[in-house]
Amino acid sequence: MPDLGKYAEAVLSAYAVSIVLLVALVVLSWRRAVRVRREMDALERKVKGDG
Amino acid sequence: MSSIWEYANPKKFIDTTDRILPWISVLAVVCLVVGLVWGFFFTPDDFRQGSTVKIIYLHVPSALMAINAWLMMLVTSIIWIVRRHHVSALAARAAAPVGVVMTLIALATGAIWGQPMWGTWWAWDPRLTSFLILFLFYLGYIALWEAIENDDTAADLTSILCLVGSVFALLSRYAVNFWNQGLHQGASLSLDKEENVHDVFYYPLLVSIAGFVLLFIALVFLRTQTEIRARRMRALMARERMG
Numbered sequence: 544m545p546d547l548g549k550y551a552e553a554v555l556s557a558y559a560v561s562i563v564l565l566v567a568l569v570v571l572s573w574r575r576a577v578r579v580r581r582e583m584d585a586l587e588r589k590v591k592g593d594g
Numbered sequence: 595m596s597s598i599w600e601y602a603n604p605k606k607f608i609d610t611t612d613r614i615l616p617w618i619s620v621l622a623v624v625c626l627v628v629g630l631v632w633g634f635f636f637t638p639d640d641f642r643q644g645s646t647v648k649i650i651y652l653h654v655p656s657a658l659m660a661i662n663a664w665l666m667m668l669v670t671s672i673i674w675i676v677r678r679h680h681v682s683a684l685a686a687r688a689a690a691p692v693g694v695v696m697t698l699i700a701l702a703t704g705a706i707w708g709q710p711m712w713g714t715w716w717a718w719d720p721r722l723t724s725f726l727i728l729f730l731f732y733l734g735y736i737a738l739w740e741a742i743e744n745d746d747t748a749a750d751l752t753s754i755l756c757l758v759g760s761v762f763a764l765l766s767r768y769a770v771n772f773w774n775q776g777l778h779q780g781a782s783l784s785l786d787k788e789e790n791v792h793d794v795f796y797y798p799l800l801v802s803i804a805g806f807v808l809l810f811i812a813l814v815f816l817r818t819q820t821e822i823r824a825r826r827m828r829a830l831m832a833r834e835r836m837g
Contacts, residue, residue: 545635547645550710554648557706558634561652561699565809568695572813576820583823586830593834 602679604822611815618815622808629802637794649707650791651799655806656699657766660728663693663810664756664763667735671753681818683749684825686756687739688817692810694732701725721778724765731759745825 547554601607633651640647667689673682704722705715716722735755742748790796 545645547648548639550645553706553710554645557649557652557703558630560702560706561656564695564699564702568692568813569809572691572817572820576816579820579823579827583827586827590830590834 599677599679602677602681604681604826607681608819608822611819615812615815618808618812622805622812625801625805625808627805629798629800629805632798633795633802637798640795643711646707646710647795649703650795651802653700653703653707654799655803656696656703657725658803659806659810660693660697660700660725661763661767663689663696664728664732664759666814667693667756668760668763671756674749675753680745680749680825681822683745683753684821685814685818686752687749688821689810689814690732690736690739692813692817694729694736696806696810697725697729697732701729719778721766724762727762728759728766731755731762735759745828 601610630651634648637648639645667686670682670686670689673679674686701722704725708717709715735752738752738755739748742751791799
């Protein structure tokens with residue numbers, strides 16, 4: 544760990560905030576993609592079954 | 595030779611992006627990890643700003659992407675208005691939440707950096723203010739998409755909003771040059787080597803920027819695929835309802 548001196552709090556909080564926001568964006572995008580894909584596949588199977 | 599407009603076909607877009615998405619995602623993670631670890635652990639403190647200079651590896655790439663995400667939305671919105679390709683409207687919609695997070699990171703890291711350097715979290719400085727307005731435009735753009743049920747009407751109105759907001763996206767980039775006042779410094783990156791940050795900060799910054807750009811592309815591809823599927827699902831359900 545580098546010696547961040549008197550600015551340690553500022554530097555670490557900038558990294559923490561950014562990483563949390565980026566990870567949240569990736570996780571939410573991924574989860575929605577998986578859910579929509581699953582729902583879409585189920586709906587297409589149902590439509591083909593009906594038709 | 596194939597035309598770029600082939601990718602306006604939703605199936606072609608999904609097939610192509612499905613193939614390249616894993617590669618871009620891996621490359622994005624590698625560049626982000628290398629850029630941030632290099633910048634955080636293996637660069638010296640600045641003689642004036644001390645260790646706060648390490649915030650540059652987050653602040654500059656996120657600010658760059660905040661502006662460029664809006665410009666990408668501008669291009670795809672114009673394509674929608676002119677050529678009525680649904681994929682381009684959905685790509686703009688997909689990019690907005692990524693852009694808003696980039697703007698939020700730029701604003702938050704800027705405030706955290708500004709406090710020890712300027713003695714204040716916030717100032718009504720031209721660049722900071724235009725960035726805040728850009729952030730509000732992003733929120734308005736997302737809200738407008740959510741508020742309108744008809745996809746084509748939503749795409750029309752959000753495209754107009756995007757055109758208007760582009761003024762503030764450009765203003766965010768050039769505010770420092772337009773008004774030679776305020777707390778914010780000039781651009782950290784320039785084609786003129788003399789104006790650039792020192793090489794010891796410059797190279798890890800470039801890798802970090804590459805990581806942010808690739809992450810943006812990967813997320814836009816993934817989210818556009820999702821928007822295409824969600825739109826198709828709405829169409830199928832509407833057809834089912836009609837019998």
